[in-house]
Amino acid sequence: MTSTRISNSRVVKLWAIGGIMILAAFLMVILAQKASAHGWVDSPGSRAILCKNGQNTDCGAIVYEPQSLEAPKGFPAAGPADGKIASAGGAFPKLDEQSATRWTKVNMSSGQNTFTWKLTAAHATTSWKYYITKPNWNPNAALTRDSFDLTPFCSVNHGGTRPPSTYSDTCNVPQRTGYHVILAVWEIADTANAFYNVIDVNFGGNNPVDNQAPTVPGALTSTATTSSSTSLSWNASTDNVGVTGYKIYKGASLVTTVSASTLNYTVTGLTANTAYTFSVKAVDAAGNESAASNIVNVTTSPVVVDTEAPNAPSNLHVMGATTSTSITLMWSPSTDNIGVTSYKIYRGSVLAGTVSGTTTEYTVSGLTPSTAYTFVVSALDAAGNESTASNSASATTSDAPAVQAWAPNTSYTTGSKVSYNGSVYECRQAHTSLNGWEPSNVPALWKLI
Missing domain, CATH: 2.70.50.50 (chitin-binding protein cbp21)
Structure with missing residues (x-):
């Protein structure tokens, strides 16, 4: 009897541990998806x-x-x-x-x-x-x-x-x-x-005016350089109120501004086998800008023939509700030895669309209501190398919305659709219809679709 109780207790514990692990994995996926917005x-x-x-x-x-x-x-x-x-x-x-x-x-x-x-x-x-x-x-x-x-x-x-x-x-x-x-x-x-x-x-007037600039960012270095990019890192500045961001300069030209929590940045779009200088300045909420950091001198490497494809996009999934004619997809970004420049979205084996390398979502439109579709995504680099396909994501479009015939003395909400004389109209503004307000007569209330 005692051994049976011990065995059952172990089984219960194993089930509990397994349940916790599954829940943790589920939450990680949900949080990862949420973190990609917006x-x-x-x-x-x-x-x-x-x-x-x-x-x-x-x-x-x-x-x-x-x-x-x-x-x-x-x-x-x-x-x-x-x-x-x-x-x-x-x-x-x-x-x-x-x-x-x-x-x-x-x-x-x-x-x-x-x-x-x-x-x-x-x-x-x-x-x-x-x-x-x-x-x-x-x-x-x-x-x-x-x-x-x-x-x-x-x-x-x-x-x-x-x-x-x-x-x-x-x-x-x-x-x-x-x-x-x-x-x-x-x-x-x-x-x-x-x-x-x-x-x-x-x-002006309610708070003291902040005229004090942040301290200078320290120890700017270049950590890696390719034929078209260089990665910079630096030490954090301090401020009497708070640093809000850092400005990265290429020579005298502003490249970009990053948040106060960001202490590294990769400058892209550089020319191969070319010398550059970089510096960083800190800014606060009042717009005060620090003096420049130390200057880093960088020379990009010669052009390298790129034959390496990006890795496959991951976590392809349907985002939000589908409509009768469209499905929205989202995925996790790919990486590449040089850089991802675009993604191709395939509906089955048919190319449905292409987006830039910084975009990780796409709405496939022009679909048929009540129809199942399967999608994959691949990544491309500047040399035209294309990754293997992502995981597949499947979804079924919703049923086509029912369209009622227009009738007088009826309340219509914005976006509702009606048929009239063989055409379909969409309500532009909520109203209660009257005789004489037929959709073809009042374009301010109805849009032909």
């Missing part, structure tokens, strides 16, 4: 990125994923609820704590200012919009729609195209004094969501 306002530093950089404290989990402030698009009619605007719906509740002294503020002057986003997944984009709190807003109350002027002071149409990984808008910021909050909204074209970032701003 972007934040890097300059002027948003509340989230200042949390990651340590200038804001007691921030919660946002320090690990400032790129994940995602909620339904359509602000102010839709989007995150009042009181949860800063956290994009409440997933990171610490960000919704609001008072006049809770958050580090970025000094700003009214007039032209540049807002720079860092994107970890460059979605097809509808628009970029920027809102600011009203002159008489209450900084000690939760952020609500009533806190903001609901007409954006800056709205940039992006036409559904994909932005680069570093994207900037230059906007005319309205006249304000003291502490205000700017809400930046990145609206995605191919999903139902947008990304919401708040920026805590001081328009």
Whole structure:
């Protein structure tokens, strides 16, 4: 009897350990997928990125994923609820704590200012919009729609195209004094969501002006050089308030700006067998820039014939819900001895599309409703070497939406579809139909598709 109990106890323990390992693996996959999304306002530093950089404290989990402030698009009619605007719906509740002294503020002057986003997944984009709190807003109350002027002071149409990984808008910021909050909204074209970032701003007077530059970055070195790139690393700077980023210079030309937590960068696009000089400067939230680091001299190597293909993309999976005519795919990036330049997406054996080497998602469109499809992805380098195929991902498109005949005295929501005189129309604006408002008669309410 005793031996039986011991055996059963061991079995239970083994099952428990196995269950924990499976759960841990599942969570790692989920977190890895989530970490691939999506972007934040890097300059002027948003509340989230200042949390990651340590200038804001007691921030919660946002320090690990400032790129994940995602909620339904359509602000102010839709989007995150009042009181949860800063956290994009409440997933990171610490960000919704609001008072006049809770958050580090970025000094700003009214007039032209540049807002720079860092994107970890460059979605097809509808628009970029920027809102600011009203002159008489209450900084000690939760952020609500009533806190903001609901007409954006800056709205940039992006036409559904994909932005680069570093994207900037230059906007005319309205006249304000003291502490205000700017809400930046990145609206995605191919999903139902947008990304919401708040920026805590001081328009002179409420906070001491920061005129002290960071210390000089130390020990800049080149760790590896090829015919077209060189990898740089340096020691961190310090600042009386906080370093927000580093600027990498090639000679006198700015190559890029990286975040304060980044102490290395690979400069690409160089010419073979050519001498270059590099330096790095540190910057803070007030725009103060340190003196330059030591200069590193680099000579790229001669051109090497590249016959090595990239490794296969991994973790190909379907992202989000499929529609009746499209399926969105995402995968983990490949690596290459020189560099991945593009990815090819195959539907079965047919090429469905090609994206750049920095893009790891693609929406396959023009599909047939209620049909099963299988996809693979391969990676290519500049020499045309193509990797083996990724794992396959399969999905079935949804059924074609039912289209009802248009009828008077019927309520229609935006996006709903109807048939009329043999054509299909999509509702542009929610309304209740009347006789005379047939779709062919009122293009302001109905779009022919």
